[in-house]
Amino acid sequence: xxxxxxxxxxxxxxxxxxxxxxxxxxxxxxxxxxxxxxxxxxxxxxxxxxxxxxxxxxxxxxxxxxxxxxxxxxxxxxxxxxxxxxxxxxxxxxxxxxxxxxxxxxxxxxxxxxxxxxxxxxxxxxxxxxxxxxxxxxxxxxxxxxxxxxxxxxxxxxxxxxxxxxxxxxxxxxxxxxxxxxxxxxxxxxxxxxxxxxxxxxxxxxxxxxxxxxxxxxxxxxxxxxxxxxxxxxxxxxxxxxxxxxxxxxxxxxxxxxxxxxxxxxxxxxxxxxxxxxxxxxxxxxxxxxxxxxxxxxxxxxxxxxxxxxxxxxxxxxxxxxxxxxxxxxxxxxxxxxxxxxxxxxxxxxxxxxxxxxxxxxxxxxxxxxxxxxx
Numbered sequence: 001x002x003x004x005x006x007x008x009x010x011x012x013x014x015x016x017x018x019x020x021x022x023x024x025x026x027x028x029x030x031x032x033x034x035x036x037x038x039x040x041x042x043x044x045x046x047x048x049x050x051x052x053x054x055x056x057x058x059x060x061x062x063x064x065x066x067x068x069x070x071x072x073x074x075x076x077x078x079x080x081x082x083x084x085x086x087x088x089x090x091x092x093x094x095x096x097x098x099x100x101x102x103x104x105x106x107x108x109x110x111x112x113x114x115x116x117x118x119x120x121x122x123x124x125x126x127x128x129x130x131x132x133x134x135x136x137x138x139x140x141x142x143x144x145x146x147x148x149x150x151x152x153x154x155x156x157x158x159x160x161x162x163x164x165x166x167x168x169x170x171x172x173x174x175x176x177x178x179x180x181x182x183x184x185x186x187x188x189x190x191x192x193x194x195x196x197x198x199x200x201x202x203x204x205x206x207x208x209x210x211x212x213x214x215x216x217x218x219x220x221x222x223x224x225x226x227x228x229x230x231x232x233x234x235x236x237x238x239x240x241x242x243x244x245x246x247x248x249x250x251x252x253x254x255x256x257x258x259x260x261x262x263x264x265x266x267x268x269x270x271x272x273x274x275x276x277x278x279x280x281x282x283x284x285x286x287x288x289x290x291x292x293x294x295x296x297x298x299x300x301x302x303x304x305x306x307x308x309x310x311x312x313x314x315x316x317x318x319x320x321x322x323x324x325x326x327x328x329x330x331x332x333x334x335x336x337x338x339x340x341x342x343x344x345x346x347x348x349x350x351x352x353x354x355x356x357x358x359x360x361x362x363x364x365x366x367x368x369x370x371x372x373x374x375x
Contacts, residue, residue, distance in 0.1 A: 035289045036130045036278055043133075047293070048079065050286035056082040057287035060097055061112040062090040063274075064229060064250075067306050074302055075294050081287050089227070090117050091192075097279065101126050106281035109288035112295070116195055118149040118275030119329045127277040130289065134296035139319065141326045142273045142311035151273025152295050153249075154309040156322060157196050160232065160251035160263040165241040168262075175204075175266050178216055178244075186241040187216075188223035189347055190231050193245045194336070195327045196270045197343045203268040203325055210346070217349045224347055236261050252307045265322055272327040273311055 035047060051057075061068055065087055072083045086096070086108075094117045097108060101124070111121060121127050127148035135143045135150050142151040161171065166186075172178050178187065201209030216222065223240060225231045232250040234240040236259045243251075251263040276295050278288045300310045309315070332339070344350070 034128065035286045036128045038289075039131050039133075044293075047286050047290045051079065051081055051284070051290040054081075054284040054287045056084060057109040057282075057284040057291055058084045058086070058107060059110045059112065059291070060086050060088075060093045060108050062088065062093050062114070063112060067303075067308070070306060071295065071299055071302060074299070075291055078294075078298075079290065081290070083291065090114050093117065094120060097121060097126065098124055101279075106279070106283065108279050109282040109284045110276060110278055110291055112276045113274065114155065115144075115149070115151055115273045115275045116327070116329055116332060118277055119144070119333065121277065121279075122146060122148045123333075126280055128280050128282070130278055130292055132289070132293055132296060134293055137313055138296065138311045139313055139316055144275070149275035149277035150292075150296060151275045151311050152300060153274045153303060154311050154315075154319065154324075155272055155274065156248040156265065156309055156319075156324065157193070157245050157270045158248040158251070158263045158265045160235050160243045160246045160261055162235050162238045162241050163260045163262050165238050171264060172266065175200075175212060179212075179219055181220070183242065184220040185223075187220060187244055188225055188231060188234065188240040188242070189244045190228055190246070191224045191226045191347075194340050194343045195272060195332050196245055197346075198332050198335075198339045199270045199325055199327045200268060202331075203270075210342070213346045217346060221349075222347050232261070249306075249308045256307060267323065268325045269322045270327065271319075271322070271324040272329075 035050065038046065040046070059072070063071070068085065068087060072085055075081070076083055086093075088096070090113050093111065093113050097111050098121070100107060111118070111127075113121075118127070122144065129147045130150070131147065132150070135147065138150060138152075139154075142154070144150065159172075170182065172180070172183075197213075201213070203209070204212060222244070225234060225240070228245075228247050228250055231240065231243050232246055232254060235243050235246075235251070236254050238260070246263065248263060248265070251261045254261045255263075276292055278285070278292055282288045300312045304310050304315075309319070
């Protein structure tokens, strides 16, 4: 997560940011008549009628392209409403949503991104509360307390291996088993897994957790790759025998297509959700809420068919098998810069010094976190 080109966010003074926040809070106050707050009995029919009059919506998303196309195409087929999609990595999605809003450009209706990035949009006060009946059908971890985003999927961090290069009998049963010399030069990690690292190290006990990762890098090394999809493909190709962090749906999809890949989950198993939210000043508010509802309702069945781990309560039994440790967003974001430095220093083997905790700040008044996220 590098700083934005030109470090434009860092160049803003705290005074200017404060003025900007005040102006944004005033100008972007949620309209009590907004369809996002509609809880009436005929809510669904009114949404469909008004959404069809609007005719289209704009979506910024980071979901894998082939799966996003399936989801959007089904919505368009069902309602006859065009979805204009801009897809990129999660950091780029966050950056575009924030920079456009700060420039007074309100062009996007819906954003779909991982939960930490959605929480940052909330703390930038760029999302609307949505009162959808479908939120009640999701696991508690998938609905933000402020209801400005809700997660249709659960990202379960698992370990994946190439079945031609790794025998099932040699798979590690604990993280500590990865220190065995047999894994030297055979393990890779995704480059932006600060949240996973933070949560896992805390579960291990910070001192013990950091000691384990530093010993792992020193003894066996870690190959670092940028992007879960890329890392998954490298495991399939056999270039990477074992991936330390992958979203479970990626190796599962590849496995079901016949690729030489399988996965397992070491304990503790870390997870978090994605999130979908409606932007303030959405130009197509009814279509936006209709799409939001679709993703949290019938879209869940489609996502399950695509081997995603859905957040619907009917999937709770499967989720409990993992004994998941969900990422605590407030804790992660409170020390995001510090843990980013620790994570990067650790995986790249850049020394053992641990930066001291910094004073806690609200994300609204700490643009460096947005800058690091968006870079």
